[in-house]
Amino acid sequence: MSELILELKGVDMQFGGLKALSNISMSVRRGEFIGIIGPNGAGKTTLFNAISGVIPPTAGEVRVAGRPMQGRAPNDYCKLGVARTFQTPRIFPDMTVRDNVRFAHTFGNASGQGIELIEQVMHAVGMAGASNETAGAMPPARQRQLEIAMALATSPRLLLLDEVAAGLTEGEVEEVARLIQQLRGDYDLTVVWIEHAVKTLMKTVERVAVLNFGELIADGTPEQVAADQKVIDAYLGEEEAA
Numbered sequence: 001m002s003e004l005i006l007e008l009k010g011v012d013m014q015f016g017g018l019k020a021l022s023n024i025s026m027s028v029r030r031g032e033f034i035g036i037i038g039p040n041g042a043g044k045t046t047l048f049n050a051i052s053g054v055i056p057p058t059a060g061e062v063r064v065a066g067r068p069m070q071g072r073a074p075n076d077y078c079k080l081g082v083a084r085t086f087q088t089p090r091i092f093p094d095m096t097v098r099d100n101v102r103f104a105h106t107f108g109n110a111s112g113q114g115i116e117l118i119e120q121v122m123h124a125v126g127m128a129g130a131s132n133e134t135a136g137a138m139p140p141a142r143q144r145q146l147e148i149a150m151a152l153a154t155s156p157r158l159l160l161l162d163e164v165a166a167g168l169t170e171g172e173v174e175e176v177a178r179l180i181q182q183l184r185g186d187y188d189l190t191v192v193w194i195e196h197a198v199k200t201l202m203k204t205v206e207r208v209a210v211l212n213f214g215e216l217i218a219d220g221t222p223e224q225v226a227a228d229q230k231v232i233d234a235y236l237g238e239e240e241a242a
């Protein structure tokens with residue numbers, strides 16, 4: 001049995017009258033590569049908020065590396081090796097690429113490595129040549145790459161990627177998929193990747209979880225999920241027709 005890096009038990013997220021997550025239970029084993037799909041508003045980003053300390057769940061339990069996380073701040077998640085990107089990049093627009101990565105490194109309090117790690121992660125995401133550019137002046141796709149570098153600079157074990165390939169062409173999405181695969185190997189990461197680009201996602205990940213109206217309606221191999229009638233009805237039918 002390999003180590004469980006993340007466990008959710010009965011997780012709810014109630015926003016006033018809206019239940020954005022409803023009784024979600026799932027676990028992630030160390031080293032897994034999981035995709036999360038589902039329609040707009042299904043609760044995918046909310047799930048990331050719940051498992052990175054950004055918005056704690058209103059009920060249920062989240063454990064990271066076996067530790068109960070109730071009442072912990074995002075910084076505690078970071079220390080335990082959880083790093084994430086945001087659907088709308090949260091970078092410091094007036095700072096350079098390098099200074100953004102340096103800030104993330106400091107926030108993550110990553111031990112040792114220092115400058116070396118900062119340069120290395122910029123190189124890893126293909127931004128070494130852009131390190132002195134002003135982050136806010138770059139197009140969104142580059143800002144998302146920067147966010148991946150910032151996440152890596154915290155020395156994560158679990159990397160949560162929220163639509164890092166949004167708005168890209170199919171070919172570019174494939175490139176992002178290859179980059180994630182590469183990083184996963186090089187940095188020994190467990191990866192959870194939210195993306196609407198189902199075709200690429202399904203052939204890249206090992207396991208897919210499907211959210212619909214805040215409920216986990218499927219969790220299995222890409223083959224199992226693609227053949228699941230509930231998933232086809234809720235999401236895939238519509239995506240394929242699009």
Ligand SMILES: Nc1ncnc2c1ncn2[C@@H]1O[C@H](COP(=O)(O)OP(=O)(O)OP(=O)(O)O)[C@@H](O)[C@H]1O
Pocket residue numbers: 015018020038039040041042043044045046047087
């Ligand atoms: N902080 C919040 N306060 C109130 N409602 C919220 C909040 N965050 C999300 N919601 C609502 O929760 C539901 C789930 O939103 P969420 O952003 O998690 O969806 P999603 O699956 O990430 O969608 P998309 O694919 O469009 O990114 C939506 O109805 C959204 O409006």
Ligand SMILES: [Mg+2]
Pocket residue numbers: 044045046087
């Ligand atoms: Mg989202």
